[in-house]
Every structure is written in structure tokens, then in C-alpha cells.
Amino acid sequence: MGVLALSCASDHQVSPWGAARRPTLGAYVAPADLDARLRAIDLEVAELGLSLDVELRGALPRGRGEVVVRGYSGTDALGRRTSAVRVATPRGVVMAAGPLEGARADRRQATQLVPSLLPGSEAAPAHDELGVFRSGTDLNRDDAPDVVLRNEAGELEIWAVHPLGAVRYAVEIATPPRFALDVDRDGLLELAGRVRVPERDPIGPDLLDVASFEGGRYTHRGGAARAFHAARAGEAAGPGKPPGRSKDDGTPPARPKDDAMPPARPKDDGRPPAPPEDDATRLRRALERAWHALLAGRPAEETLAALDREQVPPALREAFAAHRARVAGVAPARPTGAATSDGTRGPGGAPTRPPAASGTPD
Template identity: 70%
Template sequence: MRKGTVTEKLSLTTCVLFAACVAACVAACASDHQVSPWGAARRPHLAAYVAPPDLEAHLRAIDVEAAELGLKLEVELRGALPRRGGEVVLRGYGGTDAIGRRTSAVRVATPRGVVMAAGPLDSGRADRSHATQLIPSLLPGSEPDATEQLGAFRSGTDLNRDGAPDVVLRNEAGALEIWGVQPFGAGRYAVELAAPPRFALDVDHDGTLELAGRIPVAEGDPIAPDLLDVAGFEGGRYTHRSDAARAFHAARAGGSGAGGQGKPKEPEMDDAARLRGALERAWHALLAGRPA
């Protein structure tokens, strides 16, 4: 039987990658969830507007709940709400569930109430995808440690320049979420990305971070392409259709782009190396919006 040429393999694989990319984007758009402290109403009760602001009372209520759940305070961050809305307090907690696994939880309070409550996950819960760990700050880089240190891109500050303080969370699989906080509630920003966002990069050097993720590659894959995607903040969401993301992909595909981020051409040593480079360029060309 005749073996397929590199060109034939590339053509077939590009179609598969494009279909996978579209499916991943649809899944990402449909996976948004929100945590509401207001119950089934999903909005503040009238009493929240009538009652006088009392941040310390809400923090005391969080303390009582944390003690009942056996949670210990691990990090507390403070920020400012927009339009002179007062202070916002972010708290990250840690604990142990009924079967000995480490658990985490996040509570966010403003003078108007406890506006965000994530975790801890119940020990019997099968779906562990919800993010419940507070990340103090995002640092540009591809390593998990780049989300641990307290740096310039800190939770409790406005990370995407939309005017609201933001909260960075991570789930047990390492995927990141970013939430925007308002005086009466909090909402998760939608993310359109071909892979779960696990780290952040400043691809256009504008002082704000883009979320980034890679398509996982099976161990021992002889080709092992580096299929990286990024999502910039645009139109109230993080999307790989943003100008910054498409410029990044255009540069990686071999065209002009932001900041000279293009990868050097790989030496053509064998079929695997040629196919790896061709797949990566095709991947970035598709995400840059070029015809397949």
C-alpha cells in the first residue's frame, strides 16, 4: 500500500484540526456558569439596596460559614469597586473533604453583600470542573507557577481594563477562570479558546494579559506539534478572534504580526519535522482567519 506524502497528511490533518477547533470553541461558549449569592433569583433582593452598606458584617458572616465548613483562610486581597462603590475583599480558603482530598473555596464581599461564593466542592461530586481556588495574580509565562506569586496582574484589580476589579480562579485540572466584580454581584467572563486556558501571555506587549492554552499531545507522539491558542479581551469576553490574538497567530503562521512573535522556521530534517512545522503553521493560519 502506498504511504501518504507529507502534503497529503497535512491536508487531512488540517481538516481534522479545523473541525476540532470549531467544536472546542462551541463547547467553550456553552460552558459558562455563574455563582449567585442571591439564590434562584440570580439577582439582588430589594433588601440589598435598602440595607445600609456593611462590609465588616458580611466578612463576619463569611468567617462563621468558613468555620462551620472547616476551612482555613489562606489569602486575603483587597481592591476598589468602580464608581466609588467602596472596597472589595477577596478571600481564598483551603480545607479537606470527607475522603481526605484537599478542597478550596473563594468568597468575595462588597459593602452590599457576599457577591461571589465558589466551593468547596462536595466529596461525592463527580463533576470537578468548577474553579474554586483563588489565584493571587497572573504572571506572563507557560508554567503553572506563573499563577502563584503576587505580581502586577493581581486578583482584585482591573485585569482587562473594563473598569471592574477581577478575580482569577483555577479548577482542579488547572484551567483558569476570570470573574468581574460589581457592588451587587459577580460574573464569569466567557472564554473562546481552542484549549482550556492554563496560563497567560502578553502577546502584543500592551500591558494586559491574554489567556492561553495548548492542545494536549499524546506522550510519545513522533510529530508532537505545539498547537498554542491565545484569547485577548474584546467585546466583554476573552476570544481568539480578538485583534491581538489574530495578529499573534498571523505572526506564528509566517506573516506579519505583533511584536515579531513568529517562530523561526524549523530545519527540514525528516518527514516528522516537516510535518510538525507544516501543522503548526496551518494551525496558526486557521486561527489568524486565513483561508484553509
């Protein structure tokens, strides 16, 4: 008996995607339709009971289409004001921030649109006015439109918008950024923030930090920010004092030679002499000088030692200690085992005594 073997031949190399043999990215990406994205946003915010406050339009680079930035506001179930931001490109809704709802919502999330960044101080923000540095434009010259948000505490975030998404810029700064400055007058804004000091603080130092845009992020370690701090450290030193030196720097006064001429008397210009600096002003200058010196990259040990040589009256010791701790907090951490100026090392390092110290117990 013969056996008839039947087989079915099939070309398993045939692909439904044609010669490419695999789907292209376009198969997964929605077609470009900005109006459809905006209609989807309209339906969503209507269900949430949000009202449109502002709409801004910008452009994606290389002719990739328009960007629409919208800020909304509303009221939650507890009667609290809420806010939301939606950003759309022809390819999709690339940002959806807010509204915050419920007692468990993280109130630190930024959900309020900042239409425009205006150079100024935290005391007099004017972010809601449209200016040159507005959301939907390229704020840092990296070829991407940017959107600025803030949270309920006034802290700022900046996001870069791309055709298929949005990315938040990293920010390295010693204080939460709440406003913007152009510290080097180059036409680009730096993020800025200052340590909040109680109104009745007896010393009241102005501890300000800035972060410039360098290397794809905002940082206070870049050249523009450090130059700003170096200049401020010099200003805080006061007239006639070198930057980074305290009023009492521990060096003995130079002894005049026997044949030295006595110093010339200052010319009487009719103005009364400046009053002596009070303790609070002196300590405020010393704290600000140390703060800016550390952020300018000057040696922490030397800077803090100069600060610690200041004479602090009993009435100001508590406030000074609190501010001194804040200033020391911006100093870069010493690596484990790094030697100090007297030859000792931190935890995990050896030796733990100066080289000349005895090995016997004290």
C-alpha cells in the same frame, strides 16, 4: 320608612412609601456594611472547617467601597484537599465558590483562588506569587475589579466584581485556558492554552491558542489574537518559505532561461551546512503552520489542502492523522449549502455536482 345609607370613604391612593407611591430599590438592598459581610463569611467557613490562605483587597469604581477577596483550603470527608473562594463588598457576599464535596460534585468547577496572573507558560506556572496582575484589581481595563479562579485541571476563569454580584467573562478559545501571555506587549494579559500532546508523540506539534479581551469578553477572534497567529504561521513556515505554503505546494519549479546565470554559491563562512529537515520536524512545522493560519482567519479549504499535500511516512501516519483532525477542528464550519471551490454544495444545497457534470448516473 327611610333608608339610611352609610358609606366609608377611603383614599386608596395613599402609599406607605410616601409620595413615591412605590418602594425604592434601597428598600430591598441591605445597607452597606463590609464588616458584617466578613463576619458572615467567617461563621460559614468555620462551620465548613476551612482555613484562610490569602486575603486580597481592592476597590470598586467611583468610590463604591472596598472589595475583599479570600481564598480558603480544607479537607473533605475522604481526605482530599478542597478549596473555596469568597468575595465581599459592602453590599453583600457577591461570590461563593466551593468547596466541592461528595462524589457527585462537578470537579470542573473552579474553586481555587489565583492570587496573581503572571505571564508565562503552562510548564512553569507561578500564579501563587503576587505580581502586577493580581486578583482584586482591574485586569482588563473595563472599570471593574476582577477575580481569577482555577479548577482541579488548571483551567482558568476570570470574574468581574460589581457591588451586588459577580459575572464570569465569556472565553472563546480553541483550548482550555491554563496560563496567560502578553502577546502584543500592551500591558494587558491574554488567556492562553495549548493542546496537550502525549510525551512520546513522534511529531509533538505545539498547538497554542490565545484569547485577548475585546468587546467585554476574551476571544481568539479579535485583532490582537489574530495578529499573533498570523505571525506564528509565518514563523512555522521556516526561513525562506512564504507563510501558509507547504513544503510541497504542488507548483512546478520555474524553468530557467537558457541565458540565465547559474545561482551564486553561498559564501563559505566556516559554519557547517544545516542538516536536512527530518520528517517529524517537517510535519510538526506543517501542522503548526496550518493551526496558526486557520486561527489567523485564512481560508480553511486552502490551508488544509496545503497540509494534506505533505508526504507522511507510514511510521508517522497515525500520529499525523490525529493532529490533522485537531487542526481541522479549529476551522470555521462551512454554512449548510455553501459552495466549495469546485462548485459543489454541502448537505441541503443545490446543485450537488459541479456545473459541468452530467445529469445522468455515473
